[in-house]
Amino acid sequence: MASGSSEAGSSDAEQPKLQFAPFCSALEAGFWHQLTQKKLNDYRLDESPKCIKAYYYNGDAVGLPTRLTLEFSAFDADVRTPARCCPAVGILYNTNTLDAFKTADKKALLEKEAKEMWDAVQSGAALKDTSILSTFILLTFADLKKYHFYYWFCFPALCFSEGIRIVQPPSLLEKVFSAKQVTALLEAYDGLCSQSGVTAVPYFLMKYAEDHMELAPLGDWDTFFTDNKKVTVGIYDPCTLSQHPGWPLRNLLILIAYTWGSKLDVVEVLCFRDRTLQGSRSILHSILFQVKLPQISLNTECPKSVGWEKNPKGAMGPRMVNLSECMDPKRLAESSVDLNLKLMRWRLVPSLDLDRVVRTKCLLLGAGTLGCNVARTLMGWGVRQITFVDNAKISYSNPVRQPLYEFEDCLNGGKSKAMAAVDRLGKIFPGVNAKGYEFSIPMPGHPVNFSEATLSQAQKDVEQLETLVSEHDVVFLLMDTRESRWLPTVIAASKRKLVINSALGFDTFVVMRHGLKKALANQNLSSVDGGDSSASSSPSTPAAAASASAAVVPSSLFSNIPGHKLGCYFCNDVVAPGDSTRDRTLDQQCTVSRPGLAMIAGALAVEMMVSILQHSEGGYAVASSSDDRMNEPPTSLGLVPHQIRGFLSRFDNVLPASLAFDKCTACSDIVLEYYEREGFHFLSQVFNSTHTFLEDLTGLTLLHQETQAAEIWDMSDDESI
Structure with a gap:
């Protein structure tokens, strides 16, 4: 417990003097951007003083300077102060020329503000409005041709004619108060903040005992301290030093000495510091x-004042910041997006490789409900290069589910989805490099040989898709139909591109990454798997093979599957893709899903991509399963699953894994071999033929026949019994 009296026998000469940590100005780029707008649109040549607003925070980590922050909202007097921060009201003197900035009478400016503060102390106005004790001055000159900003910051502080003697040295709160007292203090401070209608009270009064803690506003001094035996005052202290208080204490002590000094011998000071580390709030680093x-x-004239900030060299002088490269609003937007991501890395995930995410070029095949949500999440992660492919127009039913479109986009037949999506991304974030392509993706079961023109257009569309896949790092399959995903799957598998596939049901979804093949497509399966074919071999009977390939392999049966052995979207089927829209009713042609499903699936698709990018092996990473949820995650962001299958009716996700199927109609070696050897000739055969062409080629037809024969054989055995 801190004592209320000085140590016996100690003289003033032996007692050290109290020193204060000065403020360090922190003027954000947004402040200068707003000053530029004010100068151009409002102030023009007006050099009269303007009122601005700053704030300071007391939860910084040890070693950080005592900062007074000004941001873009500094010119709005009514703006809400950030949570757990104290406001500081200041005066801006913005000069029109550099010479006027240099020759401004800094001494006169300081003395003027100091005199106003001293008058407020004498009149009692500072007791009613304690923000007067935290006023500041900012002298600036904005060179708007070069975007060079000159500034000099001042925090006026009234000085005693002689130094303030320390009676009892600063001690950390944890060494003075019991755990019970610390808890009571925190609760009492929060109660005072709630009573005052703010999230941080800059100055307060304090009385405490072993089982009692009471706080009150500064203005309640006369009724709060009735016996005057012991006086404790508290400040919301932005300083992080263990032996020194922050600058806001200086003027408070002047106020106390003038108003109640004749009745006081010793004043106890609590520098209240409220820090949150790893989600836990602590005030133990406060000092007493x-x-x-x-x-x-009472008749003393205005005391001497100090407060002009030193420059980076430690001398009395102004500072200059060159913002020529970031004053463009587009650059400001980019820096703000980057800041959000960097804060994630600085505070939560130090090993996060943001550059790898930002550099990733993403191709979105489909600009509908999934495509819009995927694009928005990609931008949230800082991805700069996004390309859309879609041949549809925006209809009246789209905007409510597809967040990149508005009602006006539906008029006059509707805008192109791909082009409208690109335009909207640019409006949301000018730093994005978005492109759109409006063409159809040829599909199995949708013939292209009706005319020479149709065939030629299909070939151009294939070549365009091949070029786009080659130019991008990740391909998102976000289309409406199963068969529209076939060609991109084949091309991406051939070019060794990471594919993220997302598909919706009514209340279910699947998000999966395709296996990323290592070896050349014309090698046999054992060569692709590095000589080990045991994990990818077919089941022993044809019936078992059909069953295994048609369903996802549970993670409990197959674990630790490397990325190059994982299956694609078509590996789970034993039939080739065909025309899924033929003879379909309206509800069967449209994707009918619960409204929130696409946002969930789209976000998970992007998060899966980012997790893969954080893995040292990228797309070749071993698939995580549901069984791995309690184990050490393989990346800083957690697991890297093969699939995420969601069930919204149960609000449940599972993480199954499945092996590549050697008879897959999209990624099997025989399909890739024919595609790479024959190109569009092979593809046109697929487009113009029924599903039996691919089934014959991959061996699925034979597998079906063997399965039927096995079932007949089993039935005859049963009958003989």
Whole structure:
């Protein structure tokens, strides 16, 4: 428990003097951008003083300077102060020329503000409005041709004619208060903040005992301290030093000495510091000490004042910041997006490789409900290069589910989805490099040989898709139909591109990454798997093979499957893709899903991509399963699954894994071999033929026949019994 009296026998000469940590100005780029707008649109040549607003925070980590922050909202007097911050009201003097900035009478400016503060102390106005004790001055010149900003910051502080003597040295709160007292103090401070209608009270009064803790506003001094035996005052202290208080204490001590100094011998000071580390709130690093205040007579003239900030070299002088590269609003938007991501890395995930995410070029095949949500999440991760492919127009039913479109986009037949999506991304974030392509993706079961023109257009569309897949790092399959995913799957598998596939049901979804093949497509399966074909071999009977390939392999049966052995979207089927829209009713042609499903699936698709990018092996990473949820995650962001299958009716996700199927109609070696050897000739056969062409080629037809024969054989055995 801190004592209320000075140590016996100690003289003033032996007692050290109290020193204060000065403020360090922190003027954000947004402040200068807003000043530029004010100068151009409002101030023009007006050099009269303007009121601005800053704030300071007391939860910084040890070692950070005592900062007074000004941001873009500094010019809005009514703006809400950020949570757990104290406001500081200041005066801006913005000069029109550099010479006027240099020759401005800094001494006169400081003395003027100091005199106003001293008058407020004498009149009692500072007791009613304690923000007067935290006023500041900012002298600026904005060179808007070069975007060079010159500034000099001042925090006026009234000085005692003699130093303030320390009676009891600063001690950390955890060494003075019991755990019960610390908890009571925190609760009492929060209660005072709630009573005052703010999230941080800059100055307060305090009384405490072993089982009692009471706080009150500064203005309640006369009724709060009735016996005057012990006086404790608290400040919301932005300083992080263990032996020194922050600058806001200086003017408070002047106020106390003038108003109540004749009745006081020693004042105890609590520097309240409220820090949150890893989600836990702590005030144990607050400090408590006692000082003896010099006497101030009631007829004293305005004391000497100090406060001009030193420059980076430690000398008295202004500072200059060159923002020529970031004053463009587009650059400001980019820096803000980057800041959000960097804060994630600085505070939560230090090993996060943001550059790898930002550099990733993403191709979105489909600009509908999934495509819009995927694009928005990609931008949230800072991805700069996004390309859309879609041949549809925006209809009246789209905007409510597809967040990149508005009602006006539906008029006059509707805008192109791909082009409208690109336009909207640019409006949301000018730093994005978005492109759109409006063409159809040829599909199995949708013939292209009706005319020479149709065939030629299909070939151009295939070549365009091949070029786009080659130019991008990740391909998202976000289309409506199963068969539209076939060609991109084949091309991406051949070019060794990471594919993220997302598909919706009514209340179910699947998000999966395709296996990323290592070896050349014309090698046999054992060569692709590095000589080990045991994990990818077919089941022993044809019936078992059909069953295994048609369903996802549970993670409990196959674990630790490397990325190059994982299956694609078509590996789970034993039939080739065909025309899924033929003879379909309206509800069967449209994707009918619960409205929130696409946002969930789209976000998970992007998060899966980012997790894969954080893995040292990328797309070749071993697939995580549901069984791995309690184990050490393989990346800084967690697991890297093969599939995420969601069930919204149960609000449940599972993480199954499945092996590549050697008879897959999209990624099997025989399909890739024919595609790479024959190109469009092979593809046109697929487009113009029924599903039996691919089934014959891959061996699925034979597998079906063997399966039927096995079933007949089993039935005859049963009958003989």
